[in-house]
Amino acid sequence: MKTVLLLRHAKSSHDDPDMADFDRMLAPRGRKDAPRLGVWIRKQKAHPDLILCSASRRTRETYERLASEIGGDVPVLFERGLYLAGATTLLGRLRRLSDEIGSVLLIGHNPGLESLAASLVDEESSAEVQRMRTKFPTSGLARLDFQQLHWKDIKPGSGRLMTFVTPADLR
Numbered sequence: 001m002k003t004v005l006l007l008r009h010a011k012s013s014h015d016d017p018d019m020a021d022f023d024r025m026l027a028p029r030g031r032k033d034a035p036r037l038g039v040w041i042r043k044q045k046a047h048p049d050l051i052l053c054s055a056s057r058r059t060r061e062t063y064e065r066l067a068s069e070i071g072g073d074v075p076v077l078f079e080r081g082l083y084l085a086g087a088t089t090l091l092g093r094l095r096r097l098s099d100e101i102g103s104v105l106l107i108g109h110n111p112g113l114e115s116l117a118a119s120l121v122d123e124e125s126s127a128e129v130q131r132m133r134t135k136f137p138t139s140g141l142a143r144l145d146f147q148q149l150h151w152k153d154i155k156p157g158s159g160r161l162m163t164f165v166t167p168a169d170l171r
Contacts, residue, residue: 001145001149002148004143005041010061010065013027022055030058030138031065036139037066038067038069040141040165048074048104050101050105051063051074051075051105052106053082054078054080054107059108059109063078063107081093084112085108098151099149117132120144121144121159122157137166141165143161146158
């Protein structure tokens, strides 16, 4: 079985209109929400084997603020190709993971992350899936489990949404 945690970066700042999107930092709310997600991941025993993180500043800051709360030494890869990547690109990256990895935390951006989550789930009618598809806010986290033994076999509709948590759920 494989597990994917899809995390949209924490709330970012729009204070400097001249700053490049890639370089935007976390807003105060984002700096508070990210550690709460790390605590939630630890309490749920959803410890990832690997973290894939977009190389943008706000995703790296999200990672830094939640990593210490997760606990353990989780390898992280910061990848430029994940920055504003679409669902197809994100799925392709997951499908290239080593089968030795059982679970991965992917920290990325909308709309690609939300589209990926929506496409991977098999439960069209569940209330939790509908909630996730309605709004995948900053610091939104979806946990999907797959029966597949190989990452290359993960495809749209093959995952089961185990939980979807938002910052409002953690306050």
